[in-house]
Amino acid sequence: MTDEEREMRLAADVREALGNGPPSTPEARARVMEAVRAAGATPRAGASRPGWRSPGVGLLVAASIAGIIALVRARGLSYVPEPVPGINRPSQPVAAGAPTPARSVGAVSDNAAVRVQFVLVAPDAKSVAVVGDFNDWNPSATPLESARGMWSSEEVVTAGRHDYAFVIDGTRWIADPSAPQAPADELGGGYSVLIAGAKP
Amino acid sequence: MSAVVRHFRSAIVLGVALAGAAAAAAAQDARLGAQLDEGTRVLVQAAVDSARAAGLPTEPLVDKALEGARKRADGTRITRAVTALAARLRASRSSLGAGATESDLVAGAAALQAGVSADVLHQLRAARPSGALAVPLVVLSDLVTRGVPTDTAAAVVLLVAREGMGDDAFLTLQREVQRDVMGGAPPASAAAVRTRGVLAGGTVRRPARNAATDATRNATSSAKP
Numbered sequence: 001m002t003d004e005e006r007e008m009r010l011a012a013d014v015r016e017a018l019g020n021g022p023p024s025t026p027e028a029r030a031r032v033m034e035a036v037r038a039a040g041a042t043p044r045a046g047a048s049r050p051g052w053r054s055p056g057v058g059l060l061v062a063a064s065i066a067g068i069i070a071l072v073r074a075r076g077l078s079y080v081p082e083p084v085p086g087i088n089r090p091s092q093p094v095a096a097g098a099p100t101p102a103r104s105v106g107a108v109s110d111n112a113a114v115r116v117q118f119v120l121v122a123p124d125a126k127s128v129a130v131v132g133d134f135n136d137w138n139p140s141a142t143p144l145e146s147a148r149g150m151w152s153s154e155e156v157v158t159a160g161r162h163d164y165a166f167v168i169d170g171t172r173w174i175a176d177p178s179a180p181q182a183p184a185d186e187l188g189g190g191y192s193v194l195i196a197g198a199k200p
Numbered sequence: 201m202s203a204v205v206r207h208f209r210s211a212i213v214l215g216v217a218l219a220g221a222a223a224a225a226a227a228q229d230a231r232l233g234a235q236l237d238e239g240t241r242v243l244v245q246a247a248v249d250s251a252r253a254a255g256l257p258t259e260p261l262v263d264k265a266l267e268g269a270r271k272r273a274d275g276t277r278i279t280r281a282v283t284a285l286a287a288r289l290r291a292s293r294s295s296l297g298a299g300a301t302e303s304d305l306v307a308g309a310a311a312l313q314a315g316v317s318a319d320v321l322h323q324l325r326a327a328r329p330s331g332a333l334a335v336p337l338v339v340l341s342d343l344v345t346r347g348v349p350t351d352t353a354a355a356v357v358l359l360v361a362r363e364g365m366g367d368d369a370f371l372t373l374q375r376e377v378q379r380d381v382m383g384g385a386p387p388a389s390a391a392a393v394r395t396r397g398v399l400a401g402g403t404v405r406r407p408a409r410n411a412a413t414d415a416t417r418n419a420t421s422s423a424k425p
Contacts, residue, residue, distance in 0.1 A: 133263035137270040160303035161334050180342035183314035186281035187268050193338050198367050
């Protein structure tokens with residue numbers, strides 16, 4: 001099996017796992033992890049996406065599968081984990097080459113609470129955190145948990161537009177390669193945009 | 201009797217003054233004090249206060265200052281970033297209208313930063329007179345950031361908006377263009393082709409890869425096995 005085939009298989013497995021239920025539940029997470037384990041191999045850096053070999057992005061991004069899935073309910077801060085037809089089930093893959101922008105999960109009003117899941121596959125990372133305007137860009141506030149190189153975390157944010165980035169090993173800020181990018185500004189670039197509550 | 205009245209009045213004035221001072225202190229964002237040096241905090245707080253007085257959202261400005269602090273930017277750079285963002289928010293509101301949401305305004309400010317003209321924002325508002333614009337604007341900024349020429353990006357986003365299509369159409373467009381560009385397609389071609397697909401309500405064959413880009417990448421790959 002070539003590296004590209006291996007990566008595509010991994011992506012397909014992740015898609016299948018995430019597409020079969022609300023990924024926020026322990027069962028769904030277990031399916032995702034099982035799918036990753038079933039893939040059998042750690043994606044090799046830069047295996048199939050030569051465009052990801054840019055020096056600024058590096059091997060971790062080249063090997064990463066990243067995405068955001070908004071799993072939300074517009075019910076205040078309460079989150080209902082059971083499947084809601086047409087809402088919980090991601091309709092798009094969360095995989096390299098098939099990026100998933102931030103998406104909505106039902107009608108969400110302004111200031112509603114939206115639960116989102118951040119996912120980054122970075123097998124070589126020692127730590128990954130997500131920073132954004134929802135946590136005051138604090139690298140210590142939202143560490144992601146790893147399962148064989150797949151880092152993830154669920155957070156509740158307000159509906160609307162949010163900037164965010166991943167911080168790898170405490171020092172390296174990268175944009176989510178699977179999400180819309182924000183233009184560089186006076187502080188530089190390197191972050192992505194989440195539209196919590198946007199209807200997919 | 202008059203002395204009692206004077207004391208009573210003095211007490212009221214003092215109370216009002218204390219209440220005002222407390223309100224002013226409360227208006228200062230404690231997060232700024234915790235993350236910025238005093239000189240920078242004062243300048244950022246002044247920008248925040250000015251934005252508040254103008255009816256602009258202030259949270260994006262505080263966020264920008266905190267982002268700068270976390271990135272260990274110096275105070276001058278942080279202040280410049282905050283004041284520039286305030287100016288873009290002002291321009292964004294001028295184009296999108298007073299009814300624009302905070303997300304719309306921030307997305308508009310980002311689009312302006314990406315190089316989109318204020319006139320395009322105005323046209324987008326005209327195309328969606330009462331709808332939210334955050335998603336189209338985020339997609340527009342993303343397309344430009346990914347290398348789609350500004351005019352082309354604006355044209356395709358306006359086209360989709362004028363067709364009355366929803367946010368899902370914009371998100372599909374963004375996703376497909378991103379995939380094509382990452383796969384080596386020329387950004388402008390990807391945007392044009394994928395827009396046709398979105399307008400047709402389906403997907404179309406992905407644009408051909410850019411031979412020159414492929415050659416460059418092959419060379420890069422060879423240099424970095």
